[in-house]
Amino acid sequence: MSANHDDRHHSPDPHGRALRLGVGGPVGSGKTALVAALCRTLGPVLRLGVVTNDIYTTEDADFLRRAGVLDPERIVAVQTGCCPHTAIRDDIAANIDAVETLEERFGPLDLVIVESGGDNLTATFSRGLADQQIFVLDVSGGDKVPRKGGPGVTSADLLVINKTDLAKHVGADLTVMSRDAAAVRDGKPVLFTSIREVPEVYSVAEWVHGVVQSWAHTQAHHPHGPVVPTANA
């Protein structure tokens, strides 16, 4: 029996759905700020949905709703029972449910961003949940963090090192961070940002827009495939 319209339990179909982008990284590194920035910059050109995994309450979701960057209904909060990494890696069921609910209600969508509740450097998204993932570090943790590596730093599709405006205050050397990150990341991209100074985060938005376009291209033949406008982001 195949999935039909009144069947909300259908197994994730790898074709004809939005790109799922995971945004992970330690607490306070700027994940929510980045999600807000992406919504602001990409909102006019992409059909978006956001899932937050708040550790407490629905703080991140509320922040995003208040920021007015996206229709509040398109922001869904998922509770993770003290275990934010479980919700993005070992038991992704609640996040999948939230993503699919957004797609059903507002679909077709081009991009659904899932923000992790924030965890240590070992936390990464399951490939069953995120097609692409961004790991967000900030400079205030010191310039040794990229060298220490960890799955988030080494394997994320994009590493964002945020709060460059604070580098001088905390004595972090951005060239060291850049070199160390490149060494452990096997050529995968690293972007430096200061969301405080450049709230549009053009560089990250451009990268995201690129991966959404290639995602759409890989499933262009699917009858329900999303259509991504090609306007300049």
Added chain:
Amino acid sequence: MDAALLLLADSRLPAGGHAHSGGAEQAVRAGAITGTEDLARFLRGRLATTGLVTAALSAAACHLAVLLGSHGEDGGRPWTEPSAAAAAESETDARAAWRELDAEADARTASPAQRYAARTQGRLLLRSGRRIWPSPVLDTLAQAVPDGVHHPIALGAVAAAAGCSRHDAAMAAAYTSITGPATAAVRLLGLDPVVVHRVLAGLVPDLSGVARTATAAASGTVEAGVAARGTAAEAVLRIAWEELPAHAAPALDLLAEQHLRTEVRLFVS
């Protein structure tokens, strides 16, 4: 016991269970659980009430799934004929049978917060269950209750798809009715996990008793239905599910509603 029961009852089953505390988070906040002794009492009471009811619903759902899924095999569903119309009719009947059992779960769940938690967990479990143990019976169930069936019903149906017995299904429901809150209390209060597991070990006789009682209740109900109505076809549609246990836990209802209205919470329920 079927080995699949181990997979089904494992807290690592990716079905969203880890985010539910079964009232434990609110009980901790209210000061009703402060340590392992309170926790033991909480779990014992939960098992004797919600645990028994969900175990019976789970066993019943497992039974129903087997009845509905038995067409094609040894004689099959008596009302199944090889015509498309008959197949569609039996599909409609099957959906109606699932909705009836789901309505029984609703009638046993007075608290809207508890119904919401049960349906959310049921939807997540069924989604994962269908990918792990694909089965037409699970597809029918998903279509019968598209917003999410009550968790114990999903559990029983998935148990059947996994090849588990009714007793296994009841055991899985009884077991998860106490392990979820126990784990939540470990995380929330920093309790010694070994001591908490000793508490759980102390509840093993109760667990076995609940699973036995629940299975007997479900089997008795279905068999009475079959005996009274002659054919499985009629029985499936008119099983006297009302006979299943309906033990209330008024404190859990209160905790569930308070939890939903608390701003800072780590668990869904």
Added chain:
Amino acid sequence: MGVTTGGTTEVTPVQAIGAAPVRGGTGRRALFARAAVATALSGGRTVLDTLRSAPPLTLRQTGPGTVHLVATAAGPLGGDDLGLSIDVAPGTVLTIASVASTLVLPGPEESAESVLVVDARVGAGATLVYAPEPTVLAAGCAHRMVVRLTLEEGASVSWREEIVFGRHGERPGRCHARFDTTAGGVPLLRQEFVVGDPAVDASPAVYGDARCVGTTLLAGPAFGTPPGEAVISAGCAVLPLAGQGTLVSALAPDAPTLRARLTWGETQILPA
């Protein structure tokens, strides 16, 4: 058959068959009794078509469409087998109350349960208010209570049950109560309350430190519309059911507090 159509009439019990004539501590033997009340519509008014008492279940009409249960013997006692049938005819209105609380006592034989089965049918467009005083579980009692409530299309009901765990400072005996309500053939509420296993009773998941549990089921057009979502206060939850109806559920340290909580909860239902 005792038929009354108005005024206060005590109806002679027509059926009070003594069971095994064993004398207990309260000085009476176990009883088998079937009491019944049924309404009919007569000239647009509710009249009592049947009012049949059977000690210890004695029914008295105390007003038009109002019946009180009065205690004419101690108990229920272990070994008693009691049945009450209530039939509210379509379009009629019936209120059932009681004069005093019911004290459930152990019988002469330790193991013998007392059993009370209440079967109630509320016809289309009819209204039943069932609000007896609390059931108090005395030490050593073993009580079984079964309520089967059938609501027909457009029927209204307000059904209150209060269970008190023992007299003052007393440990309760055992009780197993079951309530089943169907509305238009669909299950609306099914609940069982078990009292008497201290390890379960005192569980923070079940009754915690409460000594009383009570519920009021409100359903049907006469009792307004359920609140859009649950309403809670200390020890009381007003729970909109999945079907058309609301359950007020309360826990309390004592009977007056329980009553106050249930009464508060009942007022949370939006008026008709």
